[in-house]
Amino acid sequence: MTNSDINFLSDLSESLVHPFYHKYIVFTGALSTMTRSKATKHINACGGIVQGAVTSKTDFVILGNKHRGTSTKQLKAEQLIDLGVDIQIIVEDDFLWLISIPTKPQI
Incomplete structure (x- = not known):
């Protein structure tokens, strides 16, 4: 292996992408651990987008424990998945x- 075969990252955050980053998320059922508003803030902090309804653009549907x-x-x-x-x-x-996964590396 030569030096030309090695890629160095100058910024580790460039290699870390949160699973919700640029993903469309829909909540259904009441969450038992937080309000919908707080959950939306967590999604936004991860780079995700909360939708009010399920569409073909939706990436995740989150079932609240109180559903x-x-x-x-x-x-x-489920129909769209089919x-x-x-x-x-x-x-x-x-x-x-x-949402507990860090969005930036811990230094």
Whole structure:
């Protein structure tokens, strides 16, 4: 291997991209750990965009722990998934884990 085969990053933050960065996110059901407003602030801080309704642009649907049965938003997401749209349906605990991922390296 020669030096020309090695890539050096001058800024580590360039290599770190949050899973919600530039992704469209929809909440359904009440969150048990925070308000929808606070959850939206977390999404925005990660570079994501909160939507009010599920569309073919949606990347994630987050199911609040207080959801009762299957919501119309979840049904719409499942229909789009069946049509080949890449939407991930995740539960609130997974959402909390994802927003805990640092958006910048810790120094």
